[in-house]
Amino acid sequence: MKKLLLTLFGATMFATAALGISACGAADDDDLDVYAPDGAPALALLNAIAKNDDTFDFDVVDAETIQTYVGGEAPKADICILPVSAAAKLLGTGTVYQMLGTVTNGNLYFLAQDGTPALTEENLKSELVGKKIGVVQLNSVPGFTLQAVLADHEIPYQTIESAQAQGDAEKANLTAFAPANIMPDGGCDYYLCPEPAASSKIAATASSAKSFAMTGSLQDLYGEGGYPQAVAVAKKSVIESRKADVDKFIGYLEGSAAYLGTVSPATVIELLDDVRTDGLTPSFRAENLTAQVIANCSVRFTASAACKETVNTFLQKLIDVKSDSTAIPAEAFFYQG
Numbered sequence: 001m002k003k004l005l006l007t008l009f010g011a012t013m014f015a016t017a018a019l020g021i022s023a024c025g026a027a028d029d030d031d032l033d034v035y036a037p038d039g040a041p042a043l044a045l046l047n048a049i050a051k052n053d054d055t056f057d058f059d060v061v062d063a064e065t066i067q068t069y070v071g072g073e074a075p076k077a078d079i080c081i082l083p084v085s086a087a088a089k090l091l092g093t094g095t096v097y098q099m100l101g102t103v104t105n106g107n108l109y110f111l112a113q114d115g116t117p118a119l120t121e122e123n124l125k126s127e128l129v130g131k132k133i134g135v136v137q138l139n140s141v142p143g144f145t146l147q148a149v150l151a152d153h154e155i156p157y158q159t160i161e162s163a164q165a166q167g168d169a170e171k172a173n174l175t176a177f178a179p180a181n182i183m184p185d186g187g188c189d190y191y192l193c194p195e196p197a198a199s200s201k202i203a204a205t206a207s208s209a210k211s212f213a214m215t216g217s218l219q220d221l222y223g224e225g226g227y228p229q230a231v232a233v234a235k236k237s238v239i240e241s242r243k244a245d246v247d248k249f250i251g252y253l254e255g256s257a258a259y260l261g262t263v264s265p266a267t268v269i270e271l272l273d274d275v276r277t278d279g280l281t282p283s284f285r286a287e288n289l290t291a292q293v294i295a296n297c298s299v300r301f302t303a304s305a306a307c308k309e310t311v312n313t314f315l316q317k318l319i320d321v322k323s324d325s326t327a328i329p330a331e332a333f334f335y336q337g
Contacts, residue, residue, distance in 0.1 A: 026078050026238060032056050032245060036081040037063035039283040040195065040297035041230035042272060044081060044103035047259035048252035049271045055245050058275040070097060070233065079234045079249060085141050085326035087231050088315055094332030097233040100250055101335075102307050105226030105298040107195040108142055110216035111202070113184050119216030121223075125155050130169045132160070134177035134188035136197070141229075141318065143174070144325055146192055148317035149221050163187025184210035192218065195296045196288040203288075219298055226298050228311045239335060247337075253301040260299055265289040304334040 026032050034056050036042045042060045049058050056079075061069070067086055069077040075096070081103055091097040110119055110133075119127055128150070135143050138159065150157045150172060157172040164187055167173035175188065179197045184205055193201065198214060205211040219226035232253060239246050260268075269284055276282060284293075302310075311329075318325045 026242070028242065032078040032238065032242070032249070033059065033076060034079040034081075034249075035059045035061055035066065035069045035077040037061060037066040037230075038272075038276060038280060039063055040104050040107045040299070041081045041083075042283075043260060043268070043294065043297050043299045044230070044232070044253060044256050044301070045275075046263065046268060046271055047256040048249060049275060050259065050263075050267075051252060053248075053252075056249065060272055060276040060280075062277065062280055075235070077235075078238045079232060079246075081230055081232050083141060084228045084231045084311060085315065085318055087233055088311075088329045088333070089327045091233060092327050092329030092333050094236070094330050094334070096236060097333075098236050098239060098335040099304045099311075099329070099333055100232040100234055100246070101253065101301050101303040102228040102231050102311065103253060103256070103299065103301055104230040105300055106145075106217075106219035106222065106229050107297045108145070108192055108218040109195065109198040109214050109296065110218070111182065111191045111193055111198055111212045112189060112215040114211045114213040116189070116213065116215050119190075119221065121153070121221060124153050124221060128155055128172040128190070130167065130171070130173075131189040132163055132167050132173045132175060132187065134163060134182060134186060134191040135174050136177055136179055136182075136191075136193050138174060138176040141325070142192065142194065143176075144318045144321045145222070145227060146174070146218060147321045148314075149218060151317075151320070153221075184208065184212055190215065196284060196293045199290065199293050199296070200288045224310065225300075227314050228302075228307060229298070231311075232301075234335070250301075250303070250337075257300045260294050263294075265291065265294065268294065303337065305336050308334045 036045050038060050045058060066082045070080050117127055135146060137143055155172055157174055158168055159174045160167060163175055182191045182193060182201055202212045234246050315326050315328055
């Protein structure tokens with residue numbers, strides 16, 4: 001009887017230990033589950049996906065749901081790419097996830113009728129004051145980033161209900177726009193739009209009497225080579241138990257910019273199709289993906305140790321625009337390698 005009880009106790013302890021491994025992170029022989037939102041951030045995974053390394057299992061998912069993969073008592077993602085604002089706000093204590101580094105640096109561009117002056121740091125104030133700017137996602141990070149750039153350049157601004165509303169001649173007038181509604185005669189002087197939608201708009205109007213041109217880069221106007229847009233995070237338990245695999249993944253991220261500089265758009269689409277959630281409408285398709293669009297997505301990895309101050313500066317700018325838009329993370333959030 002005593003032997004039976006000891007056997008049962010041992011089995012119970014083994015099961016408990018197994019559950020503990022599942023809750024804390026992948027076991028040594030498990031694939032590491034990597035999640036990314038469809039769109040520009042997913043491009044950062046292409047070099048890793050192309051390596052066909054069975055250490056990692058990749059999932060490209062709906063951008064609207066990416067936060068769910070790092071939430072809850074047993075988050076699904078061992079490694080995840082998500083917006084830096086969300087990562088800092090949700091995971092910034094560094095107790096469950098740590099940031100490996102930034103992977104994209106902005107993909108927002110100004111569109112205007114062909115012949116409109118290009119926006120530069122020197123003319124930004126004179127060109128935008130009194131003008132109407134249609135902004136995709138005005139009330140989230142793209143719009144907050146634009147407002148931060150305007151504040152940095154001491155440009156007064158206000159939001160208006162629509163392009164038909166009365167603007168202020170002494171301010172830049174911002175209004176929310178859905179990508180589908182952006183058109184040369186849509187009522188705004190400029191539109192701020194992400195890739196690949198921006199290039200698609202230019203192509204769609206190329207033969208029109210009123211055609212779009214790309215007239216500025218928010219990344220260039222922000223400075224410092226762009227702003228930290230998306231980051232890669234990993235479970236702290238995975239970093240501790242499988243550091244070699246995490247470092248290998250970081251190596252793939254470090255090679256992402258060079259890989260994307262040589263890969264064909266057709267290969268990009270094929271690789272993403274293989275790992276995208278079934279039924280999810282792809283952001284990149286044959287008709288909207290070119291080498292220039294890939295370059296415009298600003299995929300470039302910078303390790304946490306090298307970009308901590310840049311990230312915190314950007315997050316503070318967002319907080320200055322909207323206090324609850326994000327948070328300044330703890331020191332423990334930044335993986336030091």
